[in-house]
Every structure is written in C-alpha cells, then in structure tokens.
Amino acid sequence: MTMTHVKRAFKYRFYPTDAQAAELSRTFGCVRKVYNMALQARSEAWTLRRERVNYNATSAMLTGWKRTGELSYLSEVSSVPLQQALRHLQGAFANFWQKRAKYPTFKSRKKSRRSAEYTSSAFRFRDGRLTLAKMDRPLDIVWSRPLPRGAAPSTVTVSQDSAGRWFVSLLCEDRPSMPAPVNTAVGIDAGITSLVTLSTGERITNPRYGRKDRERLARAQRELSRKTEGSANRDKARLKVARVHARIADRHRDFLHKLTTRLVRENQTVVIEDLTVRNMLGNRTLARAIGDASWTEMRSMLEYKAQWYGRDLVTVDRWFPSSKLCSACGVIAARMPLNVRAWECACGARHDRDVNAARNILAAGLAVAACGDGVRPQRSTPGGQSSVKQETSRPQRSRAAAQPRG
Numbered sequence: 001m002t003m004t005h006v007k008r009a010f011k012y013r014f015y016p017t018d019a020q021a022a023e024l025s026r027t028f029g030c031v032r033k034v035y036n037m038a039l040q041a042r043s044e045a046w047t048l049r050r051e052r053v054n055y056n057a058t059s060a061m062l063t064g065w066k067r068t069g070e071l072s073y074l075s076e077v078s079s080v081p082l083q084q085a086l087r088h089l090q091g092a093f094a095n096f097w098q099k100r101a102k103y104p105t106f107k108s109r110k111k112s113r114r115s116a117e118y119t120s121s122a123f124r125f126r127d128g129r130l131t132l133a134k135m136d137r138p139l140d141i142v143w144s145r146p147l148p149r150g151a152a153p154s155t156v157t158v159s160q161d162s163a164g165r166w167f168v169s170l171l172c173e174d175r176p177s178m179p180a181p182v183n184t185a186v187g188i189d190a191g192i193t194s195l196v197t198l199s200t201g202e203r204i205t206n207p208r209y210g211r212k213d214r215e216r217l218a219r220a221q222r223e224l225s226r227k228t229e230g231s232a233n234r235d236k237a238r239l240k241v242a243r244v245h246a247r248i249a250d251r252h253r254d255f256l257h258k259l260t261t262r263l264v265r266e267n268q269t270v271v272i273e274d275l276t277v278r279n280m281l282g283n284r285t286l287a288r289a290i291g292d293a294s295w296t297e298m299r300s301m302l303e304y305k306a307q308w309y310g311r312d313l314v315t316v317d318r319w320f321p322s323s324k325l326c327s328a329c330g331v332i333a334a335r336m337p338l339n340v341r342a343w344e345c346a347c348g349a350r351h352d353r354d355v356n357a358a359r360n361i362l363a364a365g366l367a368v369a370a371c372g373d374g375v376r377p378q379r380s381t382p383g384g385q386s387s388v389k390q391e392t393s394r395p396q397r398s399r400a401a402a403q404p405r406g
C-alpha cells in the first residue's frame with residue numbers, strides 16, 4: 001500500500017499588530033482592485049474585440065498599472081497576492097469556459113471575502129514562526145492544533161471574516177505518521193436522540209453549550225432588530241450576531257474534531273451508514289436533530305482522517321434495515337416506528353434501538369470488507385495522486401450493498 005500524499009490546509013486564528021492589520025487591510029484592498037480591473041479588461045477585450053486575455057497579459061497589465069501615478073499604491077504591498085488574484089481570475093475564466101461556473105463577477109467591498117494568498121517566495125516559515133512579506137515580525141498565531149511534524153506550508157492564505165476575526169490558512173503537503181494498526185472496528189449510528197451511538201453501546205450527545213449559545217444568539221438578534229437601518233449601532237449589533245454565530249460554529253467543530261480523531265485512532269475500521277441528510281429531511285424532528293448533529297461535517301472529517309491515518313471507512317447502503325434487524329438472530333421486525341426506542345425480538349433479545357442499529361451497521365460493514373477478494377476495501381484516494389482535500393463531503397467509497405445474514 002503506497003503512502004498517500006495529501007495537501008491539506010491548516011487554519012488558525014491570529015492576532016495582528018496594528019501595523020500588520022493595516023498592511024493586510026491595504027493588501028486586501030489592492031487584491032480586490034487588481035482582480036476587478038483585470039476582470040474589466042478581460043470582459044472589454046472579449047465583448048468589444050472578441051479577444052481572449054490570458055494570465056500573462058493581465059500580469060503585464062499589472063506592471064503597467066503600478067507605473068501610473070493614480071495606481072502607484074499597488075506597488076506598496078507585496079506583489080505576490082496580486083499575482084495570485086490574477087491566477088484565481090484565470091481559474092475562474094477556465095471554469096467558465098468549461099461550463100463549470102458562471103461568468104466571473106466583480107468583488108465588492110462589502111460582500112466579498114477579504115483575503116490574500118501568499119506563495120513561498122512571499123513568506124518565511126521557520127521554527128513555527130510565520131512572517132509575511134512587507135512585515136518585520138511574525139504573526140501571532142494561536143496554534144490550536146499542531147501542524148504535522150516536518151510540515152512546510154507551500155501557500156499561506158490570510159483572511160478576515162465578517163466578525164472581524166483574522167485567520168491564516170497554511171496549505172501543507174502532509175506525510176502523516178501512521179499510528180499503529182489496531183484490530184478494533186466500530187459501527188456508528190447517526191442519532192436521533194443522541195449525536196451518534198456506537199456499536200460498543202456508547203452514546204455521544206451533542207455538547208450542552210447549545211442552548212446557552214442559542215439564548216445569547218436570540219438576544220443579539222433581538223438587539224439587532226431594534227436598531228435603525230443604516231445606523232452605526234446597527235453595524236455593531238450585526239457584528240455581535242456574527243460573533244455569536246462564529247463562536248457556536250467553532251466550538252461545535254472543535255468537538256467534532258476531537259470525536260472523529262478519537263474514533264479513527266482507536267479503530268482500524270469505521271463503519272457508517274450512507275445516510276444522506278436530504279433523505280431524512282422529510283421528518284421535521286429528524287431535520288432538527290440532524291441539523292444540530294452536523295452529521296455531514298462529521299462524515300467528511302471521518303473520511304479524510306481515515307485516509308490520513310491509514311484506516312478504513314466503510315459505508316453501508318442506506319436502505320439497509322439497520323433499525324429493524326435483530327443483531328442477535330438476524331430476523332427483521334415488521335415495523336419500527338421512530339418513537340420506539342427499545343424493543344424485544346421474538347428470539348428473546350432486548351435491544352436499545354440505536355445500539356442495535358450500530359451493531360448491525362458494524363456487522364454489515366465487516367461483511368463488505370471481508371468479501372472484497374480477501375483484501376481490505378480500496379482506499380479512498382482518487383488515482384493515488386496528491387489532491388487537495390477540502391471540508392466538503394463527497395462519498396469516496398462505492399456504496400456497498402449489504403445483505404443481512406440469517
């Protein structure tokens with residue numbers, strides 16, 4: 001089995017000095033300006049003269065713009081983020097021509113993401129200290145989780161969110177050190193009453209901060225609704241709402257990170273049900289539970305962490321009757337309404353609904369893993385090439401139909 005090389009982004013908060021914040025704000029403004037001017041030039045060339053302008057041509061334009069008095073301020077910031085903006089624009093046009101995206105749009109001061117991308121010539125990374133071009137001291141980064149040992153970022157993206165918080169994302173080629181293989185396997189049932197239930201019988205509930213934060217959010221939203229449109233106080237109230245939202249999301253993600261890391265480290269095989277959220281949204285109580293549970297996010301974390309740690313993530317078909325099947329004797333119960341939390345099979349086995357489901361999911365997953373010509377299921381590396389993993393959920397393993405065994 002070959003080692004997988006995956007490019008992965010590690011995102012951290014940082015606290016800029018006043019000078020750094022000013023430099024970055026200036027850079028964000030220049031990035032937006034350059035992107036918009038290049039887009040304008042490309043659009044004009046196409047609509048007026050049917051000419052396609054490529055990246056090199058826009059790069060030459062940028063050199064020209066910097067020489068004009070009016071735009072000379074563009075040469076005060078690092079040139080790399082400006083070049084990167086032109087590369088992104090090139091990518092946006094490539095996607096448009098290949099019918100994968102709509103025509104590129106202008107970046108607006110208010111709505112567009114404030115970000116700047118630095119490639120290796122425009123930053124220095126040494127001993128865990130990151131210094132960007134045009135800056136004389138490293139960024140004050142909160143290393144909330146360690147960068148893999150020996151990892152060196154190839155690209156660094158600085159951004160500021162709508163709540164005014166600063167983030168730096170480091171894109172690293174990751175050569176993970178594999179933890180020792182283990183023998184254990186676990187089945188996971190995506191929950192209704194709890195976040196997930198494991199085949200071991202353990203239930204994991206959502207962290208309790210939920211309600212408190214929701215109250216805080218409701219209060220901030222009430223305050224916002226009372227402020228007059230366009231007032232400075234309204235902007236302040238909006239920022240407060242954004243901050244509460246951001247804090248809730250951060251804590252929840254942190255919780256999911258810890259949980260998924262634990263599940264993947266402790267088990268060689270993790271079996272989940274291919275339970276699409278869409279499939280469950282018909283039921284309102286479920287919709288709420290699933291929304292809270294962030295099952296989609298959890299699944300995507302399991303996917304990339306399994307790949308990362310050399311573990312197997314197996315999905316079983318979502319039509320597999322995990323709740324109705326007795327994990328002791330294999331008989332399928334006739335009906336199993338959602339409100340039935342515990343049941344007794346004709347064979348005498350008493351089941352907690354979720355634990356029984358998790359056990360069935362595990363058994364089905366192991367059956368799938370075992371019948372693939374005696375080898376473990378294929379790893380989820382597309383083509384074995386290095387690829388950028390993003391936090392989106394994409395099924396990476398073919399759906400395995402599992403037949404319950406008598």
Ligand SMILES: [Zn+2]
Nearest residue numbers: 326329345347
């Ligand atoms: Zn039974």
